[in-house]
Amino acid sequence: MVAAVAGALCVVATPRERFWAFGLYLVLLACVWVLARIPPGWLAKRALIELPFVVLALVFPFVAGGPTVDVLGLQLSEHGLLSGWNILVKGTLGVLISLTLAATTMPGELIIGLQRLKVPTMVVTIATLMLRYLDVIAAEARRMRIARICRGHDPRFLWQVGATARGIGTLFIRSYERGERVHLAMVSRGWNGAMPDQGRAAGSATWLVGLIPTALAAVVLGIAL
Template sequence: MPPAGDVSGASWPRRLPPQVKIVAAVATILVIVLTPPRPPWVFLGYALILAAVVQSSGVGWRTVFSRMRVEVPFVAFAVLLPFIATGPEVTLGPLELSEPGLWAAWNILIKATLGIVVSILLAATTEAPDLVVGLQRLHVPDILVQILAAMVRYVSVVTGEWQRMSRARAARGFHGHGPRSWPVLARSLGTLFIRSYERGERVHLAMLSRGYTGRLPAAGTAAATSADWSVALVLPLTVLAVAALSWWVAR
């Protein structure tokens, strides 16, 4: 699993317990999502706060920007909105654009973008196994946490298996061009399923032989202190303060 960003650093968000960071990230995104799209300068405030966190977190800007690509389909949708939305129109150069459409596009773009930055901050400062521990501490149902733990543990094994199969296909002269390659790829995928499932059966037996009773042992690391919570909650509380300020000014 690629825990992108710098895993080596010991910046302040990296030292925080994972459950604290998950709560802080979700709370921050909730405040951002609940903010009305107008006035727009509130979001500038949010962006500046997040920029400060990115800067001090040791997560490189390059990491943040490269991982924002997942947003692209929704950017495309948002760019189309001013053209297809209904409502009064404004003229912008040669274009007739829907005014509510422009606000909706802004609303979608800015919230999705800020939300992604917060998610990237969480992911880039927390290694995958720690996220699992965090969810366990937050009382996510035990069996879901176990499935997640198994997935995090075996994802590189299974993707490595697929890469070996791809290399073997290529060595036999396979080129993937167009739908004619689908039966071959699908057969490989079927084989990958059988191998994954059988690995699951072996993993289960191995777990049983080590005394597995259907529950995960409690996470080993120390619980979060009130100091941890107060550090992590600075972000959602600052964002909330900016939201309150904007509401007070606009009143």
């Protein structure tokens, strides 16, 4: 987690005119993917979440002002091209760094990492319960949807959107009531407001190996600045 955050900060701090630096960042990420055996297809499918930012980056050269340059017969704003490039490359690298962290770290390990990094206890507790009960709430939503369909509800019709909205409200109330019951059960079992520490702390060798890519990214940033 520390390596991912530090790497993202290196990407953000790099001047947008240093095109070669972003290429080196991508090479570093590719090396991590090879060592971690992350399939490219897994990354590509999940990176589609960035599409709205890609569209924004493509619009900038056409709407920004200032001096223009001729690109394939089109007069594009020079400032817009750089701004679009800045959004596109930094956003893409940020998404890829996040996906790399998600592919190499289990959700439970993320929670333990947040706790070890002294993130506020309330934030750790909320994240833990969210991960624990996300599948439960999703299963409850599926059961409610099946029940509605069995009673003649067809979500494809616009005039039935009211039933869908009421179903979402019911799901919220059920989730809230479930949370109250879970909290009471935790208190009755000695809950003191903090998640118990689990696992074994990372050693110096683990820190050294994990921070190697970030250290190389910091070197690239130092040269770029």
